[in-house]
Amino acid sequence: MSVxxxxxxxxxxxxWRIRLFEEEANRQxxxxxxxxxxxxxxxxxxxxxxxxxxxxxxxxxxxxxRSHGHCIAKGAQSDKMMAExxxxxxxxxxxxxxxxxxxxxxxxxxxANGIVGAGIGPTTGTAxxxxxxxxxxxxxCFFGDGAAARGTFHEAIAMGSLWQLPxxxxxxxxxxxxxxxxxxxxVVDSVxxxxxxxxxxxxxxxxxxxxxxxxxxxxxxxRARSGGGPSLIEARTYRFYGHSLGDEQQYRTEEEVEERxxxxxxINILRDFMTEQNWLxxxxxxxxxxxxxxxxxxxxxxxxxxxxxxxxxxGTDVLFxxxxxx
Amino acid sequence: xxxxxxxxxxxxxxxEEMARDESVFVMGEDVITHGGPYKVTDGVAEKFxxxxxxxxxxxxxxxxxxxxxAMAGMNPVIEIMYLDFITCAMDEVVNQAAKMRxxxxxxGSVPMVVRLPCGVGRLLAAQHSQIMESxxxxxxxxxxxxxxxxxxxxxxxxxxxxxxxPVMFFEYKRTYTHKGEVPExxxxxxxxxxxVKREGEDVTVIAIGPMVQKSLEAAVLLxxxxxxxxxxxxxxxxxxxxxxxxxxxxxxGRVVVCGEDSSFAGSVSEIAAxxxxxxxxxxxxxxxxxxxxxxxxxxxxxxxKHVVPEAANVVSAVNRVMS
Numbered sequence: 234m235s236v237x238x239x240x241x242x243x244x245x246x247x248x249w250r251i252r253l254f255e256e257e258a259n260r261q262x263x264x265x266x267x268x269x270x271x272x273x274x275x276x277x278x279x280x281x282x283x284x285x286x287x288x289x290x291x292x293x294x295x296x297x298x299r300s301h302g303h304c305i306a307k308g309a310q311s312d313k314m315m316a317e318x319x320x321x322x323x324x325x326x327x328x329x330x331x332x333x334x335x336x337x338x339x340x341x342x343x344x345a346n347g348i349v350g351a352g353i354g355p356t357t358g359t360a361x362x363x364x365x366x367x368x369x370x371x372x373x374c375f376f377g378d379g380a381a382a383r384g385t386f387h388e389a390i391a392m393g394s395l396w397q398l399p400x401x402x403x404x405x406x407x408x409x410x411x412x413x414x415x416x417x418x419x420v421v422d423s424v425x426x427x428x429x430x431x432x433x434x435x436x437x438x439x440x441x442x443x444x445x446x447x448x449x450x451x452x453x454x455x456r457a458r459s460g461g462g463p464s465l466i467e468a469r470t471y472r473f474y475g476h477s478l479g480d481e482q483q484y485r486t487e488e489e490v491e492e493r494x495x496x497x498x499x500i501n502i503l504r505d506f507m508t509e510q511n512w513l514x515x516x517x518x519x520x521x522x523x524x525x526x527x528x529x530x531x532x533x534x535x536x537x538x539x540x541x542x543x544x545x546x547x548g549t550d551v552l553f554x555x556x557x558x559x
Numbered sequence: 560x561x562x563x564x565x566x567x568x569x570x571x572x573x574x575e576e577m578a579r580d581e582s583v584f585v586m587g588e589d590v591i592t593h594g595g596p597y598k599v600t601d602g603v604a605e606k607f608x609x610x611x612x613x614x615x616x617x618x619x620x621x622x623x624x625x626x627x628x629a630m631a632g633m634n635p636v637i638e639i640m641y642l643d644f645i646t647c648a649m650d651e652v653v654n655q656a657a658k659m660r661x662x663x664x665x666x667g668s669v670p671m672v673v674r675l676p677c678g679v680g681r682l683l684a685a686q687h688s689q690i691m692e693s694x695x696x697x698x699x700x701x702x703x704x705x706x707x708x709x710x711x712x713x714x715x716x717x718x719x720x721x722x723x724x725p726v727m728f729f730e731y732k733r734t735y736t737h738k739g740e741v742p743e744x745x746x747x748x749x750x751x752x753x754x755v756k757r758e759g760e761d762v763t764v765i766a767i768g769p770m771v772q773k774s775l776e777a778a779v780l781l782x783x784x785x786x787x788x789x790x791x792x793x794x795x796x797x798x799x800x801x802x803x804x805x806x807x808x809x810x811x812g813r814v815v816v817c818g819e820d821s822s823f824a825g826s827v828s829e830i831a832a833x834x835x836x837x838x839x840x841x842x843x844x845x846x847x848x849x850x851x852x853x854x855x856x857x858x859x860x861x862x863x864k865h866v867v868p869e870a871a872n873v874v875s876a877v878n879r880v881m882s
Contacts, residue, residue: 293631327664338666343630348654354623355655361624362631365584365610372627385650388620396612550665551699553723 236447238512242521244282244443245507248500249525251278251302254311257529258301258318258332262478266537267318269331273474274302276441279499280405280468281306283446284373287454293341293359293372295352297405298333299472300345303375307342309335311528312535321539328542329550341370350383352376353402357389360398360463371457372400378467379410381424390463394431397462401453404467405440411476412484425467433463440468441497444506471497560740568709568741569599569674569730572716573636575745577607580634583720584610586621587638587674596640597676597735618644622651622673629671630659634720641687642677642729656725657700672719672726678769678819679856679867680732688856690820692767695727696797696829702750703796703826705729707771709739711794714748722750731769731819751798755807759789762877763807765830766790767818770849770868774817777873786877796826804830805838812843813880817873822850844880849873 255275261267274281277299285306288294296303304314309325317324318332325335336344343359346352356374363370380386381404393400404424408415421427428435434456438449446468453464471493475482482490507513563571577583585603587595591613594601603611614621618639625635639645645652656669679688695701704719704726706712712730719726756771757778766774771792778788791807793799808814814834816827831846851866 293627295627325664326662326666329664330662334662336663336666338663343627343667344659344663346655348650351623351650351655354620354651355627355630357620358624358627358629358635359631360627361612362628362633365628365633385619385623388615388617389623391615391617392620392624395615550661552660552702553668 234448235451236444238510240286240447241503241507241512244286244447245503245513246521246525247282247306248278248443248503249521250311250528251281251305252500253525253529254305254314254532255301257533258315259478261318261533268320270477270479271332272299272477273472274299276473276493276499277405277407277470278302279443279446279503280403280440280470283443284375284403284450286447287450288371288373291341291370293343293356293370294375295343295356295359296345296375297352297377298345298347298349299377300335300375301332304335304337304342304345307337308340309337309342312532315532315536316539319536319539320541321536322542322546323535323539327546329546350376350380350385353380353385354389357393357398357400360393360400361396363399364396369458370399371454373403374400375403375405377410378404378406378415378419378424380404381427382419390431390433390465393463394433397460399457399460400463401450401457402463402465403450404465405470406467407470407472409476409484412480414484423467425465428465433465435465435467437467437469440470441499441502443499443503561743562738563709563741564735565709565712565737565739566597566599566735568713569716570601571741572713573599574602574606576717576720577603577610582632583634583636584612585636585638586612586614586625588614588616588640590638595638599674600638618647619651622648623655625671626651626655626659626669629669630667634670636672636674636720638674640676642675642691643686643689645673645675652695652701652725652727653698657698660724661700668723669725670723672716672728674728674730676730676732678731678733679863682858682860682863684858685855690729692729692796692818692820692826693824693829696826700724701797702726703729704750704794705768705796706794707734707766707768707792709737710741711748711754713741714746715794718747718750721747729768734769737772748794750795751800753791753793753800753803755789755803756792757788757790759787759811761786761811762788762813762815762880763811764788764790764873764877765804765814765816766792767796767826769819770817770873773868773870774873776870777877780870780874781877786881788877793830799830799833801833801837804834808834808838809841812841814842814846815849815873815876815880816846817849817868817876819867820850821853822848823853825850847876847879849876
């Protein structure tokens with residue numbers, strides 16, 4: 234085991250920051266301040282933090298439609314993210330992206346993505362850029378199990394393996410492709426088993442356990458960074474909320490969700506581990522939660538008080554030097 | 560000036576840009592073997608090792624990788640063997656490349672060139688002959704470039720490679736062997752700057768891609784009829800140089816817009832609509848469009864003759880606007 238107390242505390246703190254950010258965003262939706270929809274990440278936090286705790290600032294990350302957690306774990310500021318969800322001028326994307334397109338290029342977090350499976354090619358492309366330039370940056374792509382059904386999964390991973398690119402493909406298998414249980418629409422149970430088709434290592438981990446995710450990703454990142462090529466990691470996880478807001482969730486029982494919350498909450502699992510190691514006192518725990526709570530309260534306030542984008546913003550950022558075309 | 564073929568001019572542009580900037584690289588199907596299907600990528604592998612990638616047959620993957628590499632600061636030049644195959648990568652072009660700058664509030668950009676050999680070449684029927692300029696004109700965030708001469712091909716490709724935003728670069732396959740004078744040394748042609756290929760007083764013919772050459776041939780025939788036509792080549796369809804086009808229309812008052820693509824909802828239609836909107840009071844006759852009929856490309860040489868517009872179609876269109 235290579236994880237340190239410091240890493241654990243960072244992961245534990247970030248899980249709380251993600252959890253509280255999400256719950257606040259949900260609350261702000263009910264207040265009418267966040268519009269559109271949210272794809273809640275609660276329950277899956279161990280994957281984002283277990284992966285990102287292995288990354289450097291200059292490593293690339295691309296996400297999914299459910300990417301608030303990936304952004305926070307990569308270091309994005311929660312106040313600018315919340316402002317983006319509000320559609321305010323101070324948002325990470327100046328109010329032009331919203332929940333499904335949160336990005337922070339200063340952290341090489343190249344964005345959430347609204348199209349399932351669409352990030353796998355571009356992440357392989359950032360890895361290709363690193364290879365051509367001769368840097369040792371690693372690229373990580375998060376995607377859901379639904380994305381493994383898309384042709385982009387096959388086309389991109391095949392090239393990632395062909396050219397031995399420094400990329401880690403991280404499948405967050407939460408068991409449901411929107412409303413449909415994976416087993417109804419896929420014959421291969423574990424996405425990790427598909428790695429063999431590309432002659433790359435494939436490992437399935439318990440995605441509720443941040444330590445397990447951290448250890449497996451550490452190996453995959455080290456392999457990528459040292460020129461050993463890509464890996465495919467499946468993190469078996471579970472989302473506590475529906476696919477998106479307003480999901481009636483008739484495809485699963487309340488008992489199932491409650492059981493998972495009781496027995497597979499990634500925050501509890503990491504807390505138990507740290508407590509066993511004497512790495513976290515209850516006073517430490519209180520402080521982590523207090524700080525995360527304060528941060529998110531400030532983020533919501535920042536978003537609420539921020540100005541709306543100016544009308545002229547509608548026509549900027551189409552092209553670098555937009556020509557009058559109409 | 561040096562005389563060279565259209566594909567040689569593209570190759571020269573590519574080599575010059577790769578020598579100038581290490582972030583430029585090439586990706587596509589069969590781009591190394593035999594120097595590429597159109598010889599545009601010939602010599603790159605030898606001169607710039609490690610900067611050309613011969614890919615599996617996977618257009619969505621190729622363009623997807625290009626998007627990511629471009630977001631990371633590289634300048635990919637992608638060849639799609641036949642334009643028709645770009646439909647396999649529409650998400651990557653339309654939802655990823657085109658929208659990235661906007662969705663991220665200006666943080667991200669995709670400086671990527673997608674080269675699109677298009678139109679009828681050898682007779683390969685409906686799935687290897689399409690044009691689709693208007694499909695991409697319709698998408699904000701994309702630039703649509705259509706060179707008609709070797710000189711324009713070189714200057715426009717160099718500008719495309721240096722552009723900070725995605726470029727859909729149309730190369731009509733039958734144009735690859737056309738020869739023309741290309742200025743020596745480095746030169747760039749700005750986007751959004753139409754070129755008046757022939758000055759005239761009676762009719763404005765706006766001609767796209769290979770229709771420029773056909774219109775020049777038509778102009779010679781029309782001279783015998785006493786008509787002096789002006790030929791405006793937009794060179795880039797998005798951005799579109801509305802100013803140069805309208806200036807010519809105001810002078811002549813008569814307009815023919817011609818392209819090889821289907822004129823129904825095609826590139827010529829947008830230009831015709833723009834002129835009708837801005838120059839209606841200057842028009843002495845209704846605008847006439849010349850394009851292919853709204854049918855897939857047939858196989859038989861006899862049928863193709865009824866699809867691809869030629870100089871004769873331009874002549875009869877000019878006669879219509881003059882009558």
